[in-house]
Amino acid sequence: MRGFLKRFWRHPFWQDVTSRTIAILLSSAILVLGAVFLALFTPFLSWLAEDVRVSRWSYYLLLLSLLACVLCLLHRIVKTRLRKPPPAFWEYKKDKFGPIVWRWGYRDTDDDIHDMAPFCPKCDTQLVLQDEWEDTLLVCGTHGIVHRTEESYGDIQTFVRHAIEKKIRSGEYPKD
Ligand SMILES: [Zn+2]
Numbered sequence: 001m002r003g004f005l006k007r008f009w010r011h012p013f014w015q016d017v018t019s020r021t022i023a024i025l026l027s028s029a030i031l032v033l034g035a036v037f038l039a040l041f042t043p044f045l046s047w048l049a050e051d052v053r054v055s056r057w058s059y060y061l062l063l064l065s066l067l068a069c070v071l072c073l074l075h076r077i078v079k080t081r082l083r084k085p086p087p088a089f090w091e092y093k094k095d096k097f098g099p100i101v102w103r104w105g106y107r108d109t110d111d112d113i114h115d116m117a118p119f120c121p122k123c124d125t126q127l128v129l130q131d132e133w134e135d136t137l138l139v140c141g142t143h144g145i146v147h148r149t150e151e152s153y154g155d156i157q158t159f160v161r162h163a164i165e166k167k168i169r170s171g172e173y174p175k176d
Pocket residue numbers: 120121122123124125140141142143144
């Protein structure tokens with residue numbers, strides 16, 4: 001009996017009837033929805049098209065604020081267009097001075113070198129600054145003391161900064 005029913009429903013005639021019914025139901029549903037939408041939307045459209053009375057001062061205030069918005073937008077666009085690209089040497093942010101690899105960045109406002117940080121030449125881990133008596137130590141977590149000097153860390157940074165600036169001035173910094 002089940003097999004018979006299956007074969008009966010799988011007959012092309014019934015499949016045709018089902019697909020047609022579904023199509024009719026779907027299109028009428030779309031029509032109904034469209035009619036409901038129009039019925040709700042038409043009053044809104046005519047409401048939108050109606051005139052409103054406003055006083056002159058509020059009208060000009062609106063106009064002025066619109067103008068201010070447009071000017072702000074224009075100013076922003078012009079500012080971003082006119083911003084000059086960063087100088088080529090800004091790509092130069094890493095170098096080895098003595099036993100230490102240094103990394104740094106540049107500041108937008110004055111092209112100054114800042115955020116200088118020392119790294120281990122063997123494993124590229126950032127070094128830790130330690131003091132021992134009069135000495136300054138730069139220590140790697142894996143490889144131990146990388147550099148020991150009597151100079152203060154501030155002095156080391158100044159020496160390296162001057163070395164970087166000299167390379168930038170003379171154009172001998174690595175370019176890639
Ligand atoms: Zn290391």
